[in-house]
Amino acid sequence: MKKTEEILKKIRKNTVEIVPEEELIKKLNRGKPLRIKFGADPTAPDIHLGHVVILRKLRQFQELGHEILFIIGDFTAQIGDPSGKSETRKPVTKEKIIENTKTYAEQIFKILDKNRTKLILNSQWFNNWSLEDMIKLSAHYTVAQMLARADFSKRYKQNTDITILEFIYPLLQGFDSVELKADIEIGGTDQKFNLLVGRELQRDFGQEPQVVITLPLLEGTDGVKKMSKSLNNYIGVTDFPQDMFGKIMSISDELMLKYYQLLTDFSLEEVKEQHPRNAKRSLAKHIVSLFYDEKLSRQAEKDFEKIFVGKEIPENIEEIKIKEKTIWIVNLLVKADLVKTKNEAKRLISQGGIKINQEKITDENLDLIMDKEYILQAGKRNFKKIVPLS
RNA sequence: GGGCAGGUGCCGGAGUGGUUAAUCGGACUGGGCUGUAAACCCAGUGGACGUAGUCCUACAGAGGUUCGAAUCCUUUCCUGCCCA
Numbered sequence: 001m002k003k004t005e006e007i008l009k010k011i012r013k014n015t016v017e018i019v020p021e022e023e024l025i026k027k028l029n030r031g032k033p034l035r036i037k038f039g040a041d042p043t044a045p046d047i048h049l050g051h052v053v054i055l056r057k058l059r060q061f062q063e064l065g066h067e068i069l070f071i072i073g074d075f076t077a078q079i080g081d082p083s084g085k086s087e088t089r090k091p092v093t094k095e096k097i098i099e100n101t102k103t104y105a106e107q108i109f110k111i112l113d114k115n116r117t118k119l120i121l122n123s124q125w126f127n128n129w130s131l132e133d134m135i136k137l138s139a140h141y142t143v144a145q146m147l148a149r150a151d152f153s154k155r156y157k158q159n160t161d162i163t164i165l166e167f168i169y170p171l172l173q174g175f176d177s178v179e180l181k182a183d184i185e186i187g188g189t190d191q192k193f194n195l196l197v198g199r200e201l202q203r204d205f206g207q208e209p210q211v212v213i214t215l216p217l218l219e220g221t222d223g224v225k226k227m228s229k230s231l232n233n234y235i236g237v238t239d240f241p242q243d244m245f246g247k248i249m250s251i252s253d254e255l256m257l258k259y260y261q262l263l264t265d266f267s268l269e270e271v272k273e274q275h276p277r278n279a280k281r282s283l284a285k286h287i288v289s290l291f292y293d294e295k296l297s298r299q300a301e302k303d304f305e306k307i308f309v310g311k312e313i314p315e316n317i318e319e320i321k322i323k324e325k326t327i328w329i330v331n332l333l334v335k336a337d338l339v340k341t342k343n344e345a346k347r348l349i350s351q352g353g354i355k356i357n358q359e360k361i362t363d364e365n366l367d368l369i370m371d372k373e374y375i376l377q378a379g380k381r382n383f384k385k386i387v388p389l390s
Numbered sequence: 391g392g393g394c395a396g397g398u399g400c401c402g403g404a405g406u407g408g409u410u411a412a413u414c415g416g417a418c419u420g421g422g423c424u425g426u427a428a429a430c431c432c433a434g435u436g437g438a439c440g441u442a443g444u445c446c447u448a449c450a451g452a453g454g455u456u457c458g459a460a461u462c463c464u465u466u467c468c469u470g471c472c473c474a
Binding site: 232249250254255276277278281308309331346347352364379381 | 417418419420421425426427428429433434435436437438439440441469470
């Protein structure tokens with residue numbers, strides 16, 4: 001009994017809710033490995049630190065002897081999830097899904113134990129479904145139940161459209177739990193409703209309902225909204241070490257503590273004793289080495305110091321070869337892919353955002369004579385080496 | 391099927407015949423401050439043209455009225471509400 005209490009304490013750490021906890025205790029006390037479900041849509045191949053929070057919890061379950069069922073929603077991805085937007089998302093092709101699934105696997109096994117993880121595609125069962133199956137499934141849930149979901153009821157009240165497809169989504173996701181006979185499903189707090197649908201469906205299908213565990217959402221680099229690719233505030237696990245390092249350094253001190261809490265095992269007490277800048281640096285280094293290695297992590301730190309602390313130029317800058325003898329700075333910026341349009345180039349120059357060899361330039365009429373190399377800088381972190389082609 | 395209200399830039403949302411590439415907020419970009427912190431302050435945010443104002447594209451789509459349209463008319467599409 002005491003042992004269960006210890007395990008529970010571990011599981012409770014960093015969770016928001018366990019629904020219901022008594023059932024979890026019951027399941028744990030049976031002493032058998034539990035089937036832990038986690039689902040992801042392979043619409044975009046990048047896993048970011050927000051996912052890592054959940055992956056770490058899954059890893060913890062693995063260490064406690066349980067099995068992870070990592071479900072890839074390839075079937076649902078093919079339909080395209082409108083997720084609150086009226087624009088229909090482009091359907092993802094099969095090839096792309098397979099490719100994304102591969103990338104997913106590579107990324108998640110940086111955290112998860114391969115031997116205790118099953119990768120499952122939900123097309124395995126849904127591809128064989130008939131219309132009859134679907135209609136039968138839809139009878140298991142009511143419109144009122146659906147409207148209980150916060151974002152649905154909000155949109156309903158605001159007279160914005162909700163498609164039936166969006167009602168079907170939670171049902172399909174819930175049915176995955178039935179198919180897998182999941183004991184526990186884990187997700188972010190935003191997934192709570194969908195996870196609970198799984199519970200209801202399992203009960204309807206005569207199974208013991210899964211326990212739902214929700215985890216906090218990690219805010220993105222803006223410090224306000226949840227980390228997501230579409231909001232462009234994410235730190236991807238495949239970001240280049242330098243970018244990953246830089247992005248972490250740019251978060252607020254407050255957010256840093258949350259990152260520490262959710263992404264590492266360090267003690268918060270010790271972190272708080274340090275100077276926030278140093279603490280943030282250790283965090284950045286730790287996370288980079290988690291996804292790359294010590295060496296690249298040190299390199300990222302070094303580059304960071306050079307660029308931002310020492311205001312120097314990083315190593316290994318991409319080279320752009322120029323065959324013209326002289327070139328107008330505005331054209332050069334476009335050619336070097338530092339800006340998208342000439343107007344943008346002129347704008348940046350007038351705002352003092354362009355530097356050549358560390359010198360701010362202000363004259364947008366400047367013609368560069370290409371008799372030597374130049375270091376061209378746009379903003380704080382974009383560098384290109386301009387090389388004459390002779 | 392009938393009636394009504396709407397559709398504006400990345401998002402929210404003004405404007406309802408004329409200095410309107412379109413007020414404002416958010417977001418984003420650049421600069422300042424700093425620990426590249428965050429917060430804050432300032433500036434900017436359709437494109438083309440070698441620099442000078444001119445042109446092109448844009449207020450759901452198409453057509454029309456007008457010297458002139460995001461703004462008026464016709465029609466198509468889309469969304470919501472009410473009635474059936």
